[in-house]
Amino acid sequence: MADALKNAIAQSLECPVCLNTFTDxxxxxxxxxxCKTCLDNLLECHGNEQMLRCPVCRAETQVPNQDVSKLPANLALKSLIEDVKNQYQFCTNCKSEDKPQAVVYCQDCGKYFCSTCQNKHSQWPDFISHDVLAMSEIVSGNVSVRRYHKCRKHPKDDEGWFCSDCRRFACFKCVVMEHTNEGHRVIEAAVYESNHMKSNEDLKSKADNKRSCFQKYVDFIDEQKERVSNVQKQCSDDINEAYEDLVRQVTEKKEILISEVKGRTEEVEKELDEMKKSVQEHITNLTTIADMVTKRTKIPLDMDALAAHDTLCQDLQEALKQEDPDYKQPIQSSRKGKSVNFKRNAGMNELGLGKIVNAVGKNIALPTKNSMNGMVGTPDDRMAVGYGSGGVETFSADGQHQQTVLKHEDIRGVGFLSDDRYVVLNRSNNITLYTPEQTKLNAVFETLSQDEGGFADLTVDGNDVIYVSYRKAMKIQVFSLAGGKAIREIPCEGYEPEQITSYNEYMIISFGSKIRLIDKQGVVKYELAKLGDFPYAAVSQWNTILIASLNYDIGLVSIDEYTNELKHIQNLVTDYTIEKPERDWYYLQQYRSAEIAFCTPDRLYIFH
Structure with a gap:
């Protein structure tokens, strides 16, 4: 009976959260x-609010000024803990009334041994592998004792079974008497402990993966911040270089320009910092609650500890349901900062230094002048430019020329299939398929000749369906990869399909001063007129529509983003000056890494 009382007292001195002896x-x-530390962690997991929810009964407690130390201390329990620590532990193996003081505790036997019993215990072959702890280590708190719970109704019997429905441990007698009816699922305590540890390991793995996911997002935000900071530094350096070449009276103008750069970039950095802060708070909360669930050295045994564990697991599951980060937000925010550039004045107004303008990452002269007929993004995030004089050139997002292929093909339009094969439309309106290694395939497509259909354009949708438009015939033919005759036709009544782009279940048609969004029956669903400008459309990486508006007479291009109903979202590039080509023909596309490519017959412009 005395041992049972000691076990009951020991259980009462354990915190339901950390399963260790209470501290403070x-x-x-x-x-x-x-424990105060456990309550601090719980408060942090819930955003350091004024209210603290009890893990056992889930009742709420007001925390004054979010300071757990101001909660009342359990002085009686604290005193009892000190008394228990200061008591001697006697040998529980000796049968005599005058039991000697214990020197060790065997974790496997669940008994305290005096020096005599320990000598005998250590010599028994079956006990050599047992986990034996010195009393000095136990008293110091350096190690945790694994206790064997005795049944309160049958003090001589271990609680060797666990009822999953009642959420409690029981001895064999209690199982037979109280847990045999329908609805009681009883397993061995060892099996429950094994399942519990496996569940903890699974939760820890999920928490680690989720934490890694968000940490990657934080690293990405840092990278975007660094790029924006580099833009700010470069702009400041350019402004200072111009300033040093001039006289002191431009000091005021210099400070105005630098202030404008900082104003644009620091606003972006602030947005990125807010995104980073939000995610880091989630990482901290996730880490704290995951550690509370997965790093405990003991198995929760009594009902309070089990209730606390269930609550913590529920909180962790809620945290794991948080959606993965959306990279679109930092990309869009950082793009506003990365597009800032300094344009120095030349000629009569050099004392004005210059002005802050949108930056173009690269301005590349195409290898073949006045020959560009089409441009499309490649599966490996490059930009492919097709030439009427023959060949396809590819360029990386930083403007580096990568390779030249299909030099023998005069290109009118080019596209890519999902398996990286080329789809080429030549100037005779014939379609040819090529492997990624540029091997010609045998498929034949019955397209309209130039005499029948007029000038043609080509696009490929996400299902590898090929569309060919004809300005003279005013229709679009639809082909499968098998070739042969068109599987259907889309009439274009009242408009010519000059440039076509596949967009979800629609087609984007560019012609004259209008952009039209039509369905697969040719019906115009939405229309946008750019008076005085020639618009060219592309699909963005976020499934919105990009439209480049060109003022050909003065050589200015602006690029804006629109919804799927052609409603304006934001301006991306404003009145950027391009070199006027001889031929009025342009293409707009976007890299998967978010850079925007605008191609003229002579040059490729890449905007960050």
Missing amino acids: PKILSCSHTY
Whole structure:
């Protein structure tokens, strides 16, 4: 009976959250007690609010000024813990009334041994592998004792079974008497402990993966911040270089320009910092609650500990349901900062230094002048430019020329299939398929000749369906990869399909001063007129529509983003000056890494 009482007292001295002996115990308004450190962690997991929810009964307790130390201390429990620590532990193996003081505790036997019993225990072959702890280590708190719980109704019997429905441990007698009816699922305590540890390991793995996901997002934000900071530094350097070449009276103008650069970039950095802060707070909360669930050295045994564990697991599951980060937000925010550039004045107004303008990452002269007929993004995030004089050139997002292929093909339009094969439309309106290694395939497509259909354009949708438009015939033919005759035709009544782009279940048609969004029956669903400008459309990486508006007479291009109903979202590039080509023909596309490519017959412009 004395041992049973000691075990009961020992259980009462364990915190339901950390499963260790209470340290600085604090009482909640519901009368449940926890370690101060455990309550601090729980408060942090819930955003450091004024209210603290009890893990056992889920009642709420007001925390004054979010300071757990101001909660009332459980002085009686604290005193009892000190008394228990200061008591001697006697040998539980000796049968004599005058039991000697224990010197070790065997974790496997669940008994305290005096020096004599320990000598005998250590010599028994079956006990050599047992985990034996010195009493000095136990008293110091350096190690945790694994206790064997005895049944309160049958003090001589271990609670060797666990009822999953009642959420409690029981001895064999209690199982037979109380847990055999329908609805009681009883397993061995060892099996439950094994399942519990496996569940903890699974939760820890998921938490680690989720934490890694968000940390990657934070690293990405840091990278975007660094790029924006580099833009700010470069602009400041350019402004200072111009300033040093001039006289002191331009000091005021210099400070105005630098202030404008900082104003644009620091706003972006602030947005990125807010995104980073939000995610880091989630990482901290996720880490704290995951550690509370997965790093405990003991198995929760009594009902309070099990209730606390269930609550913590539920909180962790809620945290794991948080959606993965959306990279679109930092890309869009950083793009506003990366597009800032300094344009120095030349000629009569050099004392004005210059002005802050949108930056173009690269301005590349095409290898073949006045021959560009089409441009499309490649599966490996390059930009392919097709030439009427023959060949396809590819360029990386930083403007580096990568390779030249299909030099023998005069290109009118070019596209790519999902398996990286080329789809080429030549100037005779014939379609040819090529492998990624530029091997010609045998498929034949019955397209309209130039005499029948007029000038043609080509696009390929996400299902590898090929569309060919004809300005003279005013229709679009639809082909499968098998070739042969068109599987259907889309009439274009009242408009010529000059440039076509596949967009979800629609087609984007560019012609004259209008952009039209038509369905697969040719019906115009939405229309946008750019008076005085020639618009060219592309699909963005976020499934919105990009439209480049060109003022050919003065050589200015602006690029804006629109919804799927052609409603304006934001301006991306404003009145950027391009070199006027001889031929009025342009293409707009976007890299997967978010850079925007605008191609004229002579040059490729890449905007960050």
